[in-house]
Amino acid sequence: MHFEDLFKKKYSSNSVNFNKKLNWFFDIKYLNFRKLDKKNVLNQAKQLASEYKRLINQKDNIKRKNKVIIKTKKFNNNLISNKIKNKKKILRSISFLKRNKFDIFFKFFLVQGSLSNNDFIDGWSDFDSFVVIKNDTILNYKKLIKLQKKLQKFYNLVLRYSPFQHHGVIIYTEHDLKNYKSGFLPPEALKENINIFRKEKINFYKIYSKKKLSAEILKQRNNYIKKSLSDGYYDHHVFNNKKMKVPFVENDQTLHQLFCHIGFMLNIPILFLDSIGKSSHKKNSFQKFYKIIKNKKIIFFIKKHEKLRQNWEKITTSKKKINRNLIKFLGTDYMKTCNQVINDVLKKIP
Known part of the structure; x- marks a missing residue:
């Protein structure tokens, strides 16, 4: 199901x-x-506000919760490496967040991933x-619309240094923090972070569950891949x-679109580890x-994607077209191989 189709129903009990x-x-x-x-x-x-x-x-009837505390590091310009060619553009986008007082809408706003660990390419x-959106933001539909407009402007700044950006800010609610599901971004992945607002601690209350949502993410994506073959x-x-x-x-x-798919294939390790109860920071x-x-x-297949990540600008010559070099690197049966690899990974999950 496409995420937009979820608006056809109300999920007042499904966080x-x-x-x-x-x-x-x-x-x-x-x-x-x-x-x-x-x-x-x-x-x-x-609909979001009422839901x-x-x-x-x-009523919260869940008794088995595990508290995890993540320490955050307050942002300053020096935390963004001078080796990054687009450093000025990155700082401009972060300045936009501060100047437009995004802390009115968000309780926490962390930068994570390659920008926080100086692995940015x-x-x-x-x-x-x-990011964690405040309760009073979600409960006010006018605030939701106002925030949407501000984020649209912010994304325009992000696209100037990340032309293949394929997702927005990753949002969780205050309710999510108190009822943190498996399949949400593992708190362990936030070990290295930069807090746009302030230095502070974030408490996660992880729910024990037999459901392996990260494994479900792999299965669902593999269904799309399998369908693409036919x-x-x-x-x-x-x-x-x-x-x-x-x-x-x-x-x-x-x-x-292909860039986004390659990015997903690079997420297989972190999704697999989360599925077997060994959540990790992506870099590790x-x-x-x-x-x-x-x-x-x-x-071999995942390492091939790591190599592509390091040499993306050398192999691709356009921001729109899939060129011959990229096809040769990935192979003509690439999507078929993706399907087979994910199937094999899923077999390793108990």
């Missing part, structure tokens, strides 16, 4: 589906790659975040209504994954 709806409402694909319908936005904002009110008023890396096109993370052809076609103007997840998975075919 996972509510979280998906909330993130779609503020997603870059929705705000910056489509024409917004004001009436539709208004209805969605009102969240019911969600937070439910110009032309490849995107703006990764972890349909002849890939229907996930579509930009500007252009769907990537499968197998690849040279000069197909869907490089942005690869070596941990290789030691546990012990499958040469899978290891």
Whole structure:
């Protein structure tokens, strides 16, 4: 199911589906790659506000929770490496957040991933975040719409240094922190972070669950991949209504979509580790994954993606077209191999 389709129903007791709806409402694909319908936005904002009110008023009957505390580091300009060519553009986007007082809407706003651990690669890396939206923001549909407009402007600044940015800020609620589900971004992934607002601690109350939501994410994406093999096109993370052809076609103007898919394949280690109860920071997840998975075919395939990440600007020559070099690097049966690799990874999850 597409996240936007979730608005066809109300999920007052399902915080996972509510979280998906909330993130779609503020997603870059929705705000910056489509024409917004004001009436539709208004209805969605009102639905989110009323739904969240019911969600937070439910009685909490969950007894088994594990408290995890993450320390945050306050932002300063020196935390962004001078080696990054686009440092000025990155600082400009962060300055926008402070100047426009995003702390009115968000309780926490963390920069995480490659920007926080100086692993940022110009032309490849995107703006990764972890933000917690305030209750009074969600409960007021007018505030939701106001925030949506501000984020749209913020994303325009992000796209200047991250042209393949494929997701918006990753949003969680105050309710999510008190009822933190498996499948949400593991707190361990926030070990290295930069707090835009202030230095502070964040408390997560993780719910014990037999459900492996990270494994479900792998299964769901693999269903899209498998479908692409029979349909002849890939229907996930579509930009500007252009769907990537499968197998690849040279000069197909869907490089942005392929970039997003490659990024997902690089998430396999962290999703796998979370599924077996060994959550990790993404940077450290690869070596941990290789030691546990012990499958040469899978290891070679993921390492190939690591190499592509490091050499993205050398292999690609356009911001839109899939070129011959990239097809040669990935292989003509690339999507078929993705399907096989994910199947093999899923078999390793108990």
